[in-house]
Amino acid sequence: KKTNNYKVLYLGHTLPQTHPVHKGILEFKKSLEKKSNGTLKVKIFPDGQLGSERETLELLQIGSVAATKVSAAILSNFVPEYNVLGIPYLFRNKVHQFSVLEGAIGKSILEKGSKFWLRGLCYYDAGSRSFYTSKKAIRTPEDLNGLKIRVQNNQMAINMVNSMGGAATPLAYGELYAAIQQGVVDGAENNPPSFVSSNHYEISKYYTLDEHSSVPDVLLIGTKYWNKLSKQERIWVQEAADESAQAEKIFWKESVDQSLKTIKDWGVEVIIPEKSLFAEKSKNVVINFVKKFPEMGKLVKEIKNN
Amino acid sequence: MSIEIISIIVLFVSFFVLLLIKVPVAYSIGISTTLSLLLNIDKLPGLTTIAQRMTTGIDSFALLAIPFFVLAGEIMKQGGIANRLINFAKSLVASLPGGLAYVNVLASMLFGAISGSAVAAASAIGSIMTDRMEKEGYPRALSASINITSSTTGLLIPPSNILIVYALASGGTASVAALFIAGYLPGILLGFAIMGYIAFIAISKGYARGKRSTLLEVWIYFRKAFFSLLLLVVVVGGIVAGVFTATEASVIAVLYAAILSLIYGDMKMKDFPKILLISGKTTSVVMFLICTSMAMSWLFSFEGIPEMISTFLLESLNNKFAIFLAINIILLIVGTFMDMTPAVLIFTPIFLPVVTTLGMDPVHFGIVIVLNLCIGICTPPVGTLLFVGSGVANVSVTKVIRSLLPFLAIMLGVLMLISFIPEISMFLPRIFGL
Amino acid sequence: MNKYEVTFNKVNKILEWFIIIIFGLLVLDVLFQVFSRYLLGTSFTWTEEFARFSLIWMTIIGAAYLNAKREHLSMDFLYQKLSLTNKRKASIVIEIFIFLFALIVMVIGGINLVYTTLHLDQLSGTLRIPLGYVYAVLPFSGFLIISFSVYHISKIYSNKNIC
Ligand code: NA
Numbered sequence: 001k002k003t004n005n006y007k008v009l010y011l012g013h014t015l016p017q018t019h020p021v022h023k024g025i026l027e028f029k030k031s032l033e034k035k036s037n038g039t040l041k042v043k044i045f046p047d048g049q050l051g052s053e054r055e056t057l058e059l060l061q062i063g064s065v066a067a068t069k070v071s072a073a074i075l076s077n078f079v080p081e082y083n084v085l086g087i088p089y090l091f092r093n094k095v096h097q098f099s100v101l102e103g104a105i106g107k108s109i110l111e112k113g114s115k116f117w118l119r120g121l122c123y124y125d126a127g128s129r130s131f132y133t134s135k136k137a138i139r140t141p142e143d144l145n146g147l148k149i150r151v152q153n154n155q156m157a158i159n160m161v162n163s164m165g166g167a168a169t170p171l172a173y174g175e176l177y178a179a180i181q182q183g184v185v186d187g188a189e190n191n192p193p194s195f196v197s198s199n200h201y202e203i204s205k206y207y208t209l210d211e212h213s214s215v216p217d218v219l220l221i222g223t224k225y226w227n228k229l230s231k232q233e234r235i236w237v238q239e240a241a242d243e244s245a246q247a248e249k250i251f252w253k254e255s256v257d258q259s260l261k262t263i264k265d266w267g268v269e270v271i272i273p274e275k276s277l278f279a280e281k282s283k284n285v286v287i288n289f290v291k292k293f294p295e296m297g298k299l300v301k302e303i304k305n306n
Numbered sequence: 307m308s309i310e311i312i313s314i315i316v317l318f319v320s321f322f323v324l325l326l327i328k329v330p331v332a333y334s335i336g337i338s339t340t341l342s343l344l345l346n347i348d349k350l351p352g353l354t355t356i357a358q359r360m361t362t363g364i365d366s367f368a369l370l371a372i373p374f375f376v377l378a379g380e381i382m383k384q385g386g387i388a389n390r391l392i393n394f395a396k397s398l399v400a401s402l403p404g405g406l407a408y409v410n411v412l413a414s415m416l417f418g419a420i421s422g423s424a425v426a427a428a429s430a431i432g433s434i435m436t437d438r439m440e441k442e443g444y445p446r447a448l449s450a451s452i453n454i455t456s457s458t459t460g461l462l463i464p465p466s467n468i469l470i471v472y473a474l475a476s477g478g479t480a481s482v483a484a485l486f487i488a489g490y491l492p493g494i495l496l497g498f499a500i501m502g503y504i505a506f507i508a509i510s511k512g513y514a515r516g517k518r519s520t521l522l523e524v525w526i527y528f529r530k531a532f533f534s535l536l537l538l539v540v541v542v543g544g545i546v547a548g549v550f551t552a553t554e555a556s557v558i559a560v561l562y563a564a565i566l567s568l569i570y571g572d573m574k575m576k577d578f579p580k581i582l583l584i585s586g587k588t589t590s591v592v593m594f595l596i597c598t599s600m601a602m603s604w605l606f607s608f609e610g611i612p613e614m615i616s617t618f619l620l621e622s623l624n625n626k627f628a629i630f631l632a633i634n635i636i637l638l639i640v641g642t643f644m645d646m647t648p649a650v651l652i653f654t655p656i657f658l659p660v661v662t663t664l665g666m667d668p669v670h671f672g673i674v675i676v677l678n679l680c681i682g683i684c685t686p687p688v689g690t691l692l693f694v695g696s697g698v699a700n701v702s703v704t705k706v707i708r709s710l711l712p713f714l715a716i717m718l719g720v721l722m723l724i725s726f727i728p729e730i731s732m733f734l735p736r737i738f739g740l
Numbered sequence: 741m742n743k744y745e746v747t748f749n750k751v752n753k754i755l756e757w758f759i760i761i762i763f764g765l766l767v768l769d770v771l772f773q774v775f776s777r778y779l780l781g782t783s784f785t786w787t788e789e790f791a792r793f794s795l796i797w798m799t800i801i802g803a804a805y806l807n808a809k810r811e812h813l814s815m816d817f818l819y820q821k822l823s824l825t826n827k828r829k830a831s832i833v834i835e836i837f838i839f840l841f842a843l844i845v846m847v848i849g850g851i852n853l854v855y856t857t858l859h860l861d862q863l864s865g866t867l868r869i870p871l872g873y874v875y876a877v878l879p880f881s882g883f884l885i886i887s888f889s890v891y892h893i894s895k896i897y898s899n900k901n902i903c
């Protein structure tokens with residue numbers, strides 16, 4: 001929308017304002033407004049004010065919202081290539097993860113979105129997801145047997161938990177706190193900052209750092225909005241995004257350290273298991289995925305060999 | 307004038323004009339939202355956004371509890387459960403001066419409690435009680451007033467559809483289980499306050515006492531109502547004990563009520579399609595209101611109205627009590643012209659951040675906003691419960707309003723107690739650790 | 741009854757059965773979800789999505805049915821005081837407003853929404869059905885509402901005694 005002598009970039013996301021990724025997005029705003037000398041203003045709507053992740057992506061396609069930040073897991077329902085990033089134990093470690101994401105492979109996945117009117121700008125570190133349980137500790141994959149674990153409504157996540165022996169239970173995030181507390185589910189999985197910001201640590205006894213998946217967050221801009229920007233403006237937007245991604249990694253690390261401290265201080269037992277045992281159990285998920293989507297096999301191989 | 311201000315004026319003026327000329331409430335909300343949004347966003351994206359918000363606004367598993375509790379209530383209404391509750395209530399309180407008036411309150415409370423909807427309670431109990439009370443000399447308008455106001459207790463006593471809507475609007479900061487438990491004491495308190503006022507008029511007007519029931523009779527009527535009352539234990543107990551989520555509990559309520567009605571023999575299998583249709587219609591009225599309200603709520607967020615109001619409240623009234631009072635007054639005004647569901651959906655995101663900043667628990671605020679809007683559904687010009695209650699009692703709305711005024715004053719008093727004494731709401735959730 | 745009335749009644753009957761069937765399926769679906777978790781110890785991933793999408797369809801088709809019956813919640817505070825002639829005029833104005841909203845938002849906005857989501861291949865999380873099919877209820881219902889409004893207006897025009 002053009003008002004007087006500046007353009008406004010409306011950006012909606014679902015995180016609370018204390019979240020490290022929100023702080024990263026604030027860096028994007030600061031940097032873009034500075035680069036453009038105030039001719040591009042960013043208005044951020046946190047807390048899901050403009051809708052859920054799926055709904056906001058649609059609003060980008062529709063053209064009423066300019067930009068958003070979503071998890072790559074949700075994005076995979078729009079742009080199939082992002083499915084690959086949800087594969088369990090895809091990355092060897094954080095260095096490997098970001099050399100892939102910030103290298104040619106990552107850029108090519110971001111590009112793929114343009115076909116679906118969702119142009120990827122950069123990846124934000126969203127850490128690794130691990131299990132937390134309220135009654136029974138998970139020390140080996142066998143401990144998962146029969147446990148009802150809440151997962152996101154996403155096929156890859158469901159298959160992964162089932163293959164490790166748990167009973168994947170997709171449940172709305174809003175119902176989860178009560179569901180854990182009352183024992184409708186035995187546990188769930190998430191990264192440390194979300195484990196804390198959702199207050200689920202208050203009602204969990206164990207946090208098992210098996211780090212089964214490292215799905216990043218993605219900052220996106222709608223191509224409808226992007227196409228209206230001048231060449232110079234596009235450069236500013238991309239540069240601001242890249243700078244914010246570097247800043248966010250630092251915020252993320254601080255937040256993980258802080259969160260783990262909060263979790264331990266509360267009395268949750270943090271378990272460091274033998275990750276390879278979990279990775280072994282989830283191998284079939286990857287094999288089945290590649291069987292089902294042969295065209296993704298190449299991408300998986302490229303990432304693993306990177 | 308800035309574009310934001312103009313679009314807010316357009317929104318409110320068009321909304322009121324449309325309401326006044328009897329455009330359905332859901333459409334009035336939708337049309338005024340459209341007019342206002344088109345001032346902000348390009349035409350096609352704007353229209354498409356409203357279409358999307360209308361659909362995704364009801365894309366929630368939690369909202370499924372609404373059709374299910376409506377259906378359970380309808381089955382209970384048709385299945386002879388209302389009569390059993392009235393007889394049980396009668397055996398308990400009919401021997402007091404003004405006995406039938408208490409029966410009306412207690413039966414409306416019990417029915418409202420098990421059905422989750424005040425309108426279901428008012429129509430099920432009101433249609434039976436008004437005639438019975440008239441025979442003993444109670445004016446019909448008075449019976450209607452008692453029936454209407456005591457039916458609102460069912461919105462606080464769980465299960466309650468509106469508390470589910472609030473949980474959704476709070477973005478998950480208040481759980482349905484906690485809200486349900488929190489509603490008990492305020493709902494019962496409201497019922498007792500209404501009974502207190504009845505005691506006052508019954509004695510001053512010399513209304514008749516009914517005959518005293520023996521303990522054996524109480525036992526007999528209790529046994530006949532037992533399985534209807536047990537539904538409460540199954541549903542709320544199931545949620546609190548973690549057997550199922552609130553939505554799942556609502557479908558258990560349907561199953562339970564259906565089996566009970568079939569066993570009582572007041573209903574047959576072939577009655578179900580008709581009951582599904584009636585409940586489907588009732589559901590659509592509420593849910594379509596949610597559709598357009600969600601679009602309006604989105605527009606408010608997009609224009610930064612929640613932020614504006616919260617900044618205004620926090621900066622201009624820097625006193626906690628003054629802010630709570632101001633919010634209550636605004637909600638009372640909103641309640642006069644807006645139905646409960648859209649009001650909760652539109653105003654929760656606006657006020658919740660303000661009150662939580664001031665240290666109020668989201669669960670407590672849920673009880674306050676619901677009780678406040680309970681007054682609203684009893685008042686003209688938009689007062690669903692008032693219209694339904696007057697309708698089933700067969701009295702003109704104007705007559706009912708006159709005898710309703712003291713009852714509204716009672717509700718207002720209870721609202722103040724609930725607003726400023728958090729313990730009334732928060733005591734039980736704390737005990738249950740919710 | 742003229743042929744328009746016959747069609748109108750037929751459409752209503754179909755809508756009634758649609759509401760009954762989808763509501764019945766909703767009850768069975770969620771019951772199945774609860775019992776499968778307790779008796780079979782497994783959760784099926786599709787029950788939740790099926791329930792959510794059915795609720796959307798039932799609500800928005802139900803809204804069209806309410807338009808046919810003119811049973812949406814409205815406030816007749818002022819309306820009650822009007823003379824029959826003015827009530828007739830007001831009823832026509834109301835139907836025109838409903839017509840315009842259904843046309844502009846539900847049909848035009850809705851078709852664009854369906855087009856966008858189908859064109860861009862968005863699939864639902866577990867059932868893997870195109871989201872466009874879910875949204876299609878909006879233009880479909882919008883079209884019904886438009887037809888009902890035209891029907892009501894023509895009825896009011898042709899009969900001086902109804903409003
Ligand atoms: Na209730």
Ligand code: NA
Pocket residue numbers: 641642643644681682683684685686687688689690
């Ligand atoms: Na009112």
